[in-house]
Amino acid sequence: MAEKKKVISTVKDTDLIKKRREQMIRASIELFKQKGFHQTTTREIAKQSGFSIGTLYEYIRTKEDILFLVCDSVYELVHSRLAVALNREEPPVEKLMNVVELYFHIMDEMQEEVLILYQEVKSLKNESKNYIIQKELDMVSMLTKLIKCTNPQKVSDGDVEIIANNVFVQGQMWGFRRWAIQRNFTLEQYIAKQVKYLKRALLINDGSES
Amino acid sequence: MAEKKKVISTVKDTDLIKKRREQMIRASIELFKQKGFHQTTTREIAKQSGFSIGTLYEYIRTKEDILFLVCDSVYELVHSRLAVALNREEPPVEKLMNVVELYFHIMDEMQEEVLILYQEVKSLKNESKNYIIQKELDMVSMLTKLIKCTNPQKVSDGDVEIIANNVFVQGQMWGFRRWAIQRNFTLEQYIAKQVKYLKRALLINDGSES
Amino acid sequence: MAEKKKVISTVKDTDLIKKRREQMIRASIELFKQKGFHQTTTREIAKQSGFSIGTLYEYIRTKEDILFLVCDSVYELVHSRLAVALNREEPPVEKLMNVVELYFHIMDEMQEEVLILYQEVKSLKNESKNYIIQKELDMVSMLTKLIKCTNPQKVSDGDVEIIANNVFVQGQMWGFRRWAIQRNFTLEQYIAKQVKYLKRALLINDGSES
Amino acid sequence: MAEKKKVISTVKDTDLIKKRREQMIRASIELFKQKGFHQTTTREIAKQSGFSIGTLYEYIRTKEDILFLVCDSVYELVHSRLAVALNREEPPVEKLMNVVELYFHIMDEMQEEVLILYQEVKSLKNESKNYIIQKELDMVSMLTKLIKCTNPQKVSDGDVEIIANNVFVQGQMWGFRRWAIQRNFTLEQYIAKQVKYLKRALLINDGSES
DNA sequence: CATGAATGAGGGTTCATTCAT
DNA sequence: TATGAATGAACCCTCATTCAT
Numbered sequence: 001m002a003e004k005k006k007v008i009s010t011v012k013d014t015d016l017i018k019k020r021r022e023q024m025i026r027a028s029i030e031l032f033k034q035k036g037f038h039q040t041t042t043r044e045i046a047k048q049s050g051f052s053i054g055t056l057y058e059y060i061r062t063k064e065d066i067l068f069l070v071c072d073s074v075y076e077l078v079h080s081r082l083a084v085a086l087n088r089e090e091p092p093v094e095k096l097m098n099v100v101e102l103y104f105h106i107m108d109e110m111q112e113e114v115l116i117l118y119q120e121v122k123s124l125k126n127e128s129k130n131y132i133i134q135k136e137l138d139m140v141s142m143l144t145k146l147i148k149c150t151n152p153q154k155v156s157d158g159d160v161e162i163i164a165n166n167v168f169v170q171g172q173m174w175g176f177r178r179w180a181i182q183r184n185f186t187l188e189q190y191i192a193k194q195v196k197y198l199k200r201a202l203l204i205n206d207g208s209e210s
Numbered sequence: 211m212a213e214k215k216k217v218i219s220t221v222k223d224t225d226l227i228k229k230r231r232e233q234m235i236r237a238s239i240e241l242f243k244q245k246g247f248h249q250t251t252t253r254e255i256a257k258q259s260g261f262s263i264g265t266l267y268e269y270i271r272t273k274e275d276i277l278f279l280v281c282d283s284v285y286e287l288v289h290s291r292l293a294v295a296l297n298r299e300e301p302p303v304e305k306l307m308n309v310v311e312l313y314f315h316i317m318d319e320m321q322e323e324v325l326i327l328y329q330e331v332k333s334l335k336n337e338s339k340n341y342i343i344q345k346e347l348d349m350v351s352m353l354t355k356l357i358k359c360t361n362p363q364k365v366s367d368g369d370v371e372i373i374a375n376n377v378f379v380q381g382q383m384w385g386f387r388r389w390a391i392q393r394n395f396t397l398e399q400y401i402a403k404q405v406k407y408l409k410r411a412l413l414i415n416d417g418s419e420s
Numbered sequence: 421m422a423e424k425k426k427v428i429s430t431v432k433d434t435d436l437i438k439k440r441r442e443q444m445i446r447a448s449i450e451l452f453k454q455k456g457f458h459q460t461t462t463r464e465i466a467k468q469s470g471f472s473i474g475t476l477y478e479y480i481r482t483k484e485d486i487l488f489l490v491c492d493s494v495y496e497l498v499h500s501r502l503a504v505a506l507n508r509e510e511p512p513v514e515k516l517m518n519v520v521e522l523y524f525h526i527m528d529e530m531q532e533e534v535l536i537l538y539q540e541v542k543s544l545k546n547e548s549k550n551y552i553i554q555k556e557l558d559m560v561s562m563l564t565k566l567i568k569c570t571n572p573q574k575v576s577d578g579d580v581e582i583i584a585n586n587v588f589v590q591g592q593m594w595g596f597r598r599w600a601i602q603r604n605f606t607l608e609q610y611i612a613k614q615v616k617y618l619k620r621a622l623l624i625n626d627g628s629e630s
Numbered sequence: 631m632a633e634k635k636k637v638i639s640t641v642k643d644t645d646l647i648k649k650r651r652e653q654m655i656r657a658s659i660e661l662f663k664q665k666g667f668h669q670t671t672t673r674e675i676a677k678q679s680g681f682s683i684g685t686l687y688e689y690i691r692t693k694e695d696i697l698f699l700v701c702d703s704v705y706e707l708v709h710s711r712l713a714v715a716l717n718r719e720e721p722p723v724e725k726l727m728n729v730v731e732l733y734f735h736i737m738d739e740m741q742e743e744v745l746i747l748y749q750e751v752k753s754l755k756n757e758s759k760n761y762i763i764q765k766e767l768d769m770v771s772m773l774t775k776l777i778k779c780t781n782p783q784k785v786s787d788g789d790v791e792i793i794a795n796n797v798f799v800q801g802q803m804w805g806f807r808r809w810a811i812q813r814n815f816t817l818e819q820y821i822a823k824q825v826k827y828l829k830r831a832l833l834i835n836d837g838s839e840s
Numbered sequence: 841c842a843t844g845a846a847t848g849a850g851g852g853t854t855c856a857t858t859c860a861t
Numbered sequence: 862t863a864t865g866a867a868t869g870a871a872c873c874c875t876c877a878t879t880c881a882t
Contacts, residue, residue, distance in 0.1 A: 011862070036332060038248040042856060054859085054864045063856065119329050122246060133389055140390060158395065162403045165390055169383050170376065179343055180350060180375055185368065193372045197411040221845065252873060264847045267874065431866065456752055458668040462852060474855085474868045483852065539749050542666060553809055560810060578815065582823045585810055589803050590796065599763055600770060600795055605788065613792045621827040641841070672877060684843045684880085693877065 005072075005131045007065045010058045020059045023049040025073045028066050033112045037067055037120040067120055068128045074113045075135045081106050086142070092149040093204060097195060099146060103171050104191045111175035118176055140164050152202045163201050170194050215282075215341045217275045220268045230269050233259045235283045238276050243322045247277055247330045277330055278338045284323045285345045291316050296352070302360040303414060307405060309356055313381050314401045321385030328386055350378050362412045373411050380404050425492075425551045427485045430478045440479050443469045445493045448486050453532045457487050457540045487540055488548045494533045495555045501526050506562070512569040513624060517615060519566060523591050524611045531595035538596055560588050572622045583621050590614050637695045640688045650689045653679040655703045658696050663742045667697055667750040697750055698758045704743045705765045711736050716772070722779040723834060727825060729776060733801050734821045741805030748806055770794050782832045793831050800824050 009017050027048035031040040042063050046056040060066055085102045088095065107114060121132055143164040152160070174181060174190055181190060199206065219227050237258035241250040252273050256266040270276055295312045298305065317324060331342055353374040362370070384391060384400055391400060409416065429437050447468035451460040462483050466476040480486055505522045508515065527534060541552055563584040572580070594601060594610060601610060619626065639647050657678035661670040672693050676686040690696055715732045718725065737744060751762055773794040782790070804811060804820060811820060829836065 013862090016862085038333075041854085052864045053857090054866095055862080057857070058862070119332055122329055123248075137390060158399070159403060159406075161394060162391070162400065163407070165383065165387065166376070166380065166404075166407070169379055169387070173375065173379050177375065177379070180347060181372070184371060189368070190372070193369060194376075196369075197373070197376070197407070200410040200413075201407040203410075223845080226845080251871080262847050263874085264849095264876085265845075268845070271874095273873065433866080436866080458753075461850085472868050473853085474870095475866075477853065478866070481853095539752055542749055543668075557810060578819070579823060579826075581814060582811070582820070583827070585803065585807065586796070586800065586824075586827070589799055589807070593795065593799050597795065597799070600767060601792070604791060609788070610792065613789060614796075616789075617793070617796070617827070617831040620830040620833075623830075643841085646841085671875085682843045683878090684845095685841080687878070688841070 005068070005128065007069060008061050017059060020049075020051070020055070021069055023051070024056065024059065024066060025070050028070050029074075029113055029116065032070065032116045032120065037116070037123055042066075064124060064128070068124060068132075071117050071121060071124070071128075071132050072135075074110065074117050075132065075139075077113075078106055078110065079135075079139065082139075082142075086146075092146075092151065093206065096146050096150055099143075100167060100195060100198065101191055103167075104174065104187070104194070107171040107174055108187050111178065114172055114175050118172065136168075140168050143167060147202065150202070150204070152204065154203055155201075159201075163198070166201075167194070167198060215278070215338065217279060218271055227269060230259075230261070230265070231279055233261070234266065234269065234276060235280050238280050239284075239323055239326065242280065242326045242330065247326070247333055252276075274333070274335060274338070278334060278342075281327050281331060281334070281338075281342045282345075284320065284327050285342065285349075287323075288316055288320065289345075289349065292349075292352075296356075302356075303416065306356050306360055309353075310377060310405060310408065311401055313377075314384065314397070314404070317381040317384055318397050321388065324382055324385050328382065346378075350374050353377060357412065360412070360414070362414065364413055365411075369411075373408070376411075377404070377408060425488070425548065427489060428481050437479060440469075440471070440475070441489055443471070444476065444479065444486060445490050448490050449494075449533055449536065452490065452536045452540065457536070457543055462486075484543070484545060484548070488544060488552075491537050491541060491544070491548075491552050492555075494530065494537050495552065495559075497533075498526055498530065499555075499559070502559075502562075506566075512566075512571065513626065516566050516570055519563075520587060520615060520618065521611055523587075524594065524607070524614070527591040527594055528607050531598065534592055534595050538592065556588075560584050563587060567622065570622065570624070572624065574623055575621075579621075583618070586621075587614070587618060637699060638691050647689060650679075650681070650685070651699055653681070654686065654689065654696060655700050658700050659704075659743055659746065662700065662746045662750065667746070667753055672696075694754060694758070698754060698762075701747050701751060701754070701758075701762050702765075704740065704747050705762065705769075707743075708736055708740065709765075709769065712769075712772075716776075722776075722781065723836065726776050726780055729773070730797060730825060730828065731821055733797075734804065734817070734824070737801040737804055738817050741808065744802055744805050748802065766798075770798050773797060777832065780832070780834070782834065784833055785831075789831075793828070796831075797824070797828060 011017055011020075024045060027050075028040070028045050031044055031048055042056060043053050045066060046053040049056065060069070082099065082103060085095070085099045088098070090098065117132075121129060124132065140161075141164075144160055147160045147164055148157075155163075174187070185193075196208075199208075221227055221230075234255060237260075238250070238255050241254055241258055252266060253263050255276060256263040259266065270279070292309065292313060295305070295309045298308070300308065327342075331339060334342065350371075351374075354370055357370050357374055358367075365373075384397070395403075431437055431440075444465060447470075448460070448465050451464055451468055462476060463473050465486060466473040469476065480489070502519065502523060505515070505519045508518070510518065537552075541549060544552065560581075561584075564580055567580045567584055568577075575583075594607070605613075641647055641650075654675060657680075658670070658675050661674055661678055672686060673683050675696060676683040679686065690699070712729065712733060715725070715729045718728070720728065747762075751759060754762065770791075771794075774790055777790045777794060778787075785793075804817070815823075
């Protein structure tokens with residue numbers, strides 16, 4: 001687990017910092033969706049956030065900080081939404097499938113946000129980038145563990161890892177390849193198919209296929 | 211098939227255009243790898259290309275043209291390299307597997323280029339973007355056809371499409387998630403695993419698994 | 421009467437806008453006099469104005485805006501200076517002559533400014549150009565009215581219009597043909613002569629000619 | 631009379647020089663009409679002239695040379711067209727009136743060219759500018775002489791000079807204030823009126839007015 | 841003589857960041 | 862804390878001019 005990376009602020013009041021940053025993040029996501037990180041100016045972000053450019057810079061140091069806050073926040077959100085299913089007590093296979101399904105639904109709802117993450121993370125400086133990458137790795141390893149709990153007898157650890165990555169990317173794929181997939185499939189259809197291949201990969205036969 | 215989109219040049223000599231643009235593309239890929247499209251200046255591209263900024267603008271109209279040229283060239287290269295395996299006469303299943311393997315190898319060799327494509331295409335204006343997206347769709351549909359030739363009896367057309375997309379993305383994934391995958395697997399291992407899941411998804415049993 | 425055309429500014433403080441724009445206008449007139457609009461760079465204008473190029477662009481959108489501001493300001497100044505004589509209560513003929521004389525004096529004092537107007541208005545885009553042209557038309561029509569008040573019995577409306585235009589241009593001519601006129605005549609001589617022809621044209625006989 | 635100012639050419643063949651320069655001048659006038667001198671590029675001039683940019687520079691040294699050639703050519707044309715009426719043997723008053731009328735007609739036909747002259751001469755360097763100004767002075771003095779031949783008894787030399795300048799400018803005014811004048815008057819009406827005021831200024835009573 | 845590819849200084853404009861109020 | 866005017870480095874792009882062919 002990575003240490004919480006700190007973005008420095010001139011302001012002391014932590015509640016205010018939290019509030020203002022939430023405004024910034026919401027505003028930035030909105031703008032990044034439309035125009036991407038580089039095409040969005042700090043002035044626009046300040047305006048959309050509802051305060052002045054001067055105030056903006058009281059809560060961050062550089063424009064890149066904003067990108068980092070956005071990326072961090074997106075991951076945090078995905079993570080927290082996933083927690084619901086992760087903490088449920090269920091038979092392993094069932095739980096895995098529920099988590100995967102939920103994950104796909106989240107990816108659907110947060111398509112735009114994930115797209116931002118996907119395309120802009122590279123603009124982060126190394127330290128921040130590694131922090132975000134670490135978060136992804138954490139999520140994948142969570143998935144890995146979940147799969148292992150289903151005790152797939154004939155599937156090696158290496159296989160599990162690749163399969164976890166596949167699932168992870170297939171979730172994002174629904175959003176970032178929407179022009180290829182969403183025109184022919186509903187989300188439910190897409191999930192059903194990917195879940196089916198997942199089971200085949202894991203050699204799980206639950207009788208849903210004859 | 212999309213029409214060949216033309217980038218306008220002031221220079222008339224077509225051979226020269228080709229030569230200079232190749233210089234530009236090579237230079238740009240080099241730079242985009244390091245710093246991304248937005249952080250790279252046209253002056254840097256000119257310098258790296260070996261000519262002056264004025265000359266650069268004799269062969270393109272805007273900076274975006276360069277990005278388009280780069281994207282187009284990357285796809286063209288992938289396409290032409292894939293053609294070798296596509297034109298071979300082989301039994302369907304064998305051919306599919308060979309194409310997929312070759313595709314993964316190409317994705318390995320062209321990791322950086324594909325990464326550029328993935329992260330910067332969004333910066334293209336609509337017309338150019340659609341042209342590039344169309345090229346991707348063409349490649350996927352090529353894969354789709356190939357899969358259908360293997361006559362997977364119990365796999366629907368919809369399944370084939372999703373599976374083709376999966377394979378396509380898994381190839382790119384080797385490059386753009388290298389920090390997650392390449393630390394634990396060699397390319398050959400990765401290919402072997404993905405091919406295995408592909409077969410399972412397609413319900414192909416060739417006896418390579420007991 | 422044309423609506424006041426607005427030049428957009430990033431800055432909100434209207435007093436500051438006024439002040440800074442006055443600086444810009446003064447600086448620009450100085451430079452345009454010497455080198456013309458096209459040969460003057462925005463950087464030079466900023467420097468002469470006493471602020472940075474960045475600040476310059478806080479108060480305008482494009483270089484053309486500056487030209488517009490200059491043209492507008494010159495007309496405004498001519499107009500306001502003329503108002504003094506226009507608002508005086510006098511016998512019509514006397515008033516006309518006083519206005520014309522004042523107009524010639526203003527044209528003398530503002531030679532350079534009027535020259536700019538004269539040579540650069542064409543560089544304005546249509547909307548701005550029309551606005552400025554309208555201002556000229558307004559001034560001429562003011563002169564026309566004034567002439568009509570003198571009740572020139574045997575002079576048609578058409579004649580009045582042409583004569584008003586003649587006077588208008590003769591005023592500017594003192595400046596833009598200085599190399600032809602100012603070497604042989606003083607301003608007073610020039611005015612005396614033009615006023616004399618004006619009276620002849622209008623068939624006014626006030627006994628000043630025997 | 632000013633000495634013929636020379637524009638230097640690399641090419642020796644004088645006939646060719648003449649031919650090529652005529653092409654350039656025609657092309658330039660066309661382009662300057664539309665976009666003005668500064669907005670027109672040398673490339674555009676070369677293209678419109680029907681030869682390459684390289685060839686263009688075989689016949690001139692700088693872009694300003696082209697402007698000079700254009701200005702010179704316009705004056706030459708006005709001059710030669712006026713010669714017809716100047717060389718006719720006629721009674722002085724009649725001749726003056728015929729020349730003035732012809733001058734107004736020429737100004738009408740060459741509106742655009744004269745406009746160029748008016749707005750761009752300032753862009754010439756001093757030497758060239760003075761040469762062109764001298765040509766104007768020559769034309770005005772020609773008019774002055776013509777007026778003096780009519781023996782206007784009660785009109786001083788100073789008056790004659792100003793009146794000549796007035797007529798000269800009124801001719802140009804038809805073109806450069808077309809938006810003020812041409813909407814309300816035909817050329818013939820305009821000429822009739824200006825001729826009428828000219829006579830009044832010169833105290834010529836030919837009985838055409840009661 | 842004619843061509844047109846090459847050059848690079850310089851132009852207009854933007855925008856992240858600072859700092860006095 | 863909040864504001865927003867000020868800054869200037871840096872960007873993309875143009876175009877007059879040159880010169881090898």
